Structures are given as C-alpha cells and as structure tokens.
Amino acid sequence: MSSIIQLGNFDKLAKAYRESRPGYSKEIIFLLKSLLSSRKQKITSLDLGSGTGLFTKEISKISKQVIGVELSKEMIANAYKIGNVRYLNSSADNIKLKKKFDVFSSASCFHWFDNSKITKLVNTNLKDNGFFIICYNSRKISSNSFLKKVEKKIYNLNKKFKSRISSGQSKFVKKKINDFMKKSKLRGPIYFEFTHFEKFSKKRYFTVWESSNEFRNKLGNENYKIFLKWLNSNFPKKGINAEYVNKCWLLQKTS
Numbered sequence: 001m002s003s004i005i006q007l008g009n010f011d012k013l014a015k016a017y018r019e020s021r022p023g024y025s026k027e028i029i030f031l032l033k034s035l036l037s038s039r040k041q042k043i044t045s046l047d048l049g050s051g052t053g054l055f056t057k058e059i060s061k062i063s064k065q066v067i068g069v070e071l072s073k074e075m076i077a078n079a080y081k082i083g084n085v086r087y088l089n090s091s092a093d094n095i096k097l098k099k100k101f102d103v104f105s106s107a108s109c110f111h112w113f114d115n116s117k118i119t120k121l122v123n124t125n126l127k128d129n130g131f132f133i134i135c136y137n138s139r140k141i142s143s144n145s146f147l148k149k150v151e152k153k154i155y156n157l158n159k160k161f162k163s164r165i166s167s168g169q170s171k172f173v174k175k176k177i178n179d180f181m182k183k184s185k186l187r188g189p190i191y192f193e194f195t196h197f198e199k200f201s202k203k204r205y206f207t208v209w210e211s212s213n214e215f216r217n218k219l220g221n222e223n224y225k226i227f228l229k230w231l232n233s234n235f236p237k238k239g240i241n242a243e244y245v246n247k248c249w250l251l252q253k254t255s
Contacts, residue, residue, distance in 0.1 A: 013211045014074035018052040020207035024107065024137055025194035025246045026058075033062045035131065036102065043102035046125065048092040048118070049109030053080035055135065059105055060085050069095050093117040097125050104132040110180075111173050119184040128255035132186060133248060134177060140195070140243040146236055153230055157223045177249050186251035194246045201239045206231065 036043055042064035047056045050068030057080045060066045068087045070076050076087045088095065092106075093114045104126055106113070126132065141147045181189055200208070206228070209215065216224050 012074070013213055014052060014072060014078040016207045016211035017075065018078040018080075020204050020211055021052070021054055022137055022139075022198040022208075022242070022244050023054055023196075024058055024135060025196040025244075027194040027196075028133070028135060028246060028248060029058050029062060031192075032059075032103065032131065032133065036062065039102065044099070045103040045105060046097075046101040048104065048106045049112060050079065050087060051075050051107075051109070052078050053082070053085065053087075055105060055107035056080065056085055057082055059103065063103070067097070067101075092121070095121065100125050100127045100130075102127055102130050104130070105135070106133075107135045108137055110134045110136075111170075111176060115176065115180045115183050118180065122184050122186065122253065126253045128253060130253050132184075132251045132253070134189075134251075135246055135248045136173065138245050138247065140245050143243045144240060146234075146240055147242065149234065150231075153227065154219070157227060158219050160218060181251060184251070184253075187254050188251035189249035190251075192248050192250070194248070196244055196246070198242050198244060199239060200242055202235050205235065205240065 043062065045059045045063040045066045047053075047059055047066055047068045050056045050070045051072075052075055053068060056066055056068045060082050063084060066082075066085045068076075068079065068085060069090055069092050070079070070087055071089070071091050073089050076089055079087055092112075094117070104122065122132065139147065141151055177189060180186075209228070209231070219227065
C-alpha cells in the first residue's frame with residue numbers, strides 16, 4: 001500500500017481511483033443537456049484526461065459517442081466499459097483526430113495540459129458553437145469536523161502542507177483557464193458551482209488516499225505510513241458523509 005509514488009505517474013493508482021474516487025454532480029450533465037437540447041442529432045463528446053471514466057460515463061448519458069483520451073494504460077484498463085465510449089491511449093496534448101465534436105470536457109486534470117496544444121485541438125476538432133467544459137471536484141473540508149482533524153494531522157507531519165489546496169481552488173488553475181480562453185478565443189468562461197455528497201466507509205476513505213498521487217509524493221513514504229496508522233485509529237465508526245464542490249468553467253466556440 002505504501003510503495004513510493006512518482007509525481008504525475010498514475011499507473012500504480014488506477015485500481016484505487018476506480019474503487020474510491022468521488023463522482024460529479026448530476027446537475028453538470030443536466031445543464032449541458034439543456035444547452036444542447038436544440039441540436040437535432042445526439043452529440044459527440046471528447047473527454048480529455050478521462051482516467052477511469054468517472055466523468056466520461058456521465059457525459060456518455062447525453063452523447064451518441066464519447067472518446068476518452070487517457071495517457072495511462074492502467075487507467076484505461078480499470079475504466080468503466082460503456083457501449084458508446086471508446087478510450088484512446090494518448091496524451092491529450094498530442095492526440096490527432098479527424099472528426100469534430102460537440103463537446104470537449106476535462107475533469108480534474110486541465111492543469112496537466114499545454115494550453116497552446118489544446119488550443120490547436122479545439123481549433124481543429126471542436127464544432128462551431130460547441131462547448132468546452134472544465135470541471136474540478138473539491139472536498140469542502142470546513143463542513144466536516146473529522147476532515148478538519150485530518151488536515152491538522154497532515155500539517156503536523158509536513159509543514160509544507162500549510163498551503164495545501166486542491167487544484168480546482170488554486171490560483172494557478174484559474175490563471176491557466178483564463179490564459180487558455182485568450183489563446184483559444186473561446187467565448188467565456190461562464191463559471192458555476194454545484195455541490196453533492198459522497199458516503200465514505202473506512203475502506204473507501206483509505207483507498208482515496210491511496211489514489212492521491214501528489215499528496216503521497218509530497219508527504220513522503222514514511223510520513224504516509226504514519227498518516228495511515230493515525231487514520232486507522234481515528235476514523236469514525238459510522239463512516240463520513242463528505243460534501244464536494246464541483247467548480248466548473250464553460251467556454252464556447254463561436255463561428
């Protein structure tokens with residue numbers, strides 16, 4: 001469980017991702033469906049950095065076809081297998097496709113991409129009036145007393161985590177999205193939030209931390225072992241009901 005994890009390499013974490021990671025609010029797909037309701041044919045979608053397909057399976061509900069683009073072969077091996085979804089093992093920065101799509105999506109991974117290369121992909125493969133939705137899924141720690149204790153423990157183990165913040169809440173991501181908007185000349189972004197709750201048993205909660213690449217890398221292997229031991233002793237017997245905030249940026253390609 002506590003093997004050393006290389007930052008940015010998700011191969012060893014794929015199974016844990018599939019088993020534990022939280023999904024996204026159903027309201028995101030409901031909103032997209034409303035925006036696309038005037039289109040006569042079912043839409044086609046391109047999900048960049050699809051991972052194990054958490055967001056891919058949601059977008060597939062309103063799509064005729066979805067292509068999930070994922071760099072990690074292990075993530076694809078552990079991904080949701082859905083009839084109208086096809087996964088391509090490739091970097092989103094370097095993918096080359098002949099067809100155009102109604103929707104591009106990127107869920108909790110846009111910070112890994114090269115803005116100039118994704119702009120080129122948008123110019124080539126996103127239809128006129130098509131949408132690009134960028135989402136991040138962040139735990140709302142302030143609403144749960146146990147989660148606040150977890151953060152305190154992390155800070156005590158490694159002072160570098162005093163500034164610990166999820167990607168979707170970081171200034172870096174906001175700046176990156178604004179830079180992408182200027183480069184791509186997409187209209188927007190329109191920003192919106194939805195919240196939802198996820199129930200975590202002890203097993204699922206432990207597996208979430210097992211799947212956290214950046215956290216494990218920065219905390220270090222020995223501190224990670226200490227952290228797991230503390231969790232084992234302090235996790236609530238009834239589990240926890242964690243609140244998640246889905247932060248979304250919606251952009252549109254205009255003709």
